[in-house]
Amino acid sequence: MMKYLSFLITCILIATLISCSEEEIKPTVVSTEDYSAETFSTVMVGDTVGVVPGTSNKGTVAYTILSQTPQGAFTIGESYGELIVADASAFDPVANPEMNLMVEVRKEDVSKTSNVTISVVEGAACPQVDLSPWMGNLSVVEEGFDVLEGVGSGDECGILVVSVLDPFAVDVGCDQETMMTLQLQPSSEGENNGTVTAENQRYDCLVDTPLEFDATGSYDIDSGIITLDYVLYQEGNELYGGILTITKN
Known part of the structure; x- marks a missing residue:
């Protein structure tokens, strides 16, 4: 798998060098989309319940939670966008059947926002x-x-x-x-x-x-x-x- 990826990367780099002149400067582009997932009320602190999508034509992006309801339920992986349980008690399907977040996906000075919805349902132990x-x-x-x-x-x-x-x-x-x-x-x-x-x-x-x-x-x-x-x-x-x-x- 890894050597095939190396070959593919090399081919793309060669094609890029052929098709692009040194004078061409690509603007930074960030892409994301709204994200929804379902998780169980039996989650524990540290569990990952989803991954917010995000890419850029200039490499890796950074993720930041702008807001969330209820407060403090999640943290996010700054490099990969993993939604990580911070407060397991918030995952109550009666009190909080739906949890909402706004997540910023950023590369340099360009950013986009993903609206995230996590539905909480009763579940058996993991x-x-x-x-x-x-x-x-x-x-x-x-x-x-x-x-x-x-x-x-x-x-x-x-x-x-x-x-x-x-x-x-x-x-x-x-x-x-x-x-x-x-x-x-x-x-x-x-x-x-x-x-x-x-x-x-x-x-x-x-x-x-x-x-x-x-x-x-x-x-x-x-x-x-x-x-x-x-x-x-x-x-x-x-x-x-x-x-x-x-x-x-």
Whole structure:
């Protein structure tokens, strides 16, 4: 996956050099859209309940909450736009069935606003998964390519975040880590294996060509192996896919 991305990045950079003269200066453009999601009343502090969309033709953007109702319910990831639970008691489907935020998406002196609506419903307890086999330093492997080093972090609801610094992207000037947010779901209560999903994950290194990937797979706590079958998309069109294996380093 990573080497294909390197090839794609290189091709885009070459095309840009050919098509653009040094005198051309592109204005900064920021894009976002209104966002809505549904979450459960059983969330805990630190849980991520959604990601506000935001891109710029000049690279990564910054996120700021301008207002929210009720106050103090959320914080936001400044770099990726994750909506993070700050006050779990606010997620009451009777008192606050709908939570509203205004989020600023900014690049330099250009900004846009996303109106965010989070609906709160009664829900069962979140899945309990032992994520300890994937905490800390990880190896991320795709057959036929070099082993990449990653770092895993997570919470008690089976959400594992894997960050990987892609050396091929670094070669063409992108030093931003690729973040994969994986939802682990046990096959049945108490089981040490189950399914893994990742939906609409962004790859931000290509500033002019937004990429996303989806993935499904499986995990096994006893072996410490996560296997992901991923597909990479460019503006909704499938580019290619592959299989990643994630293990403790």
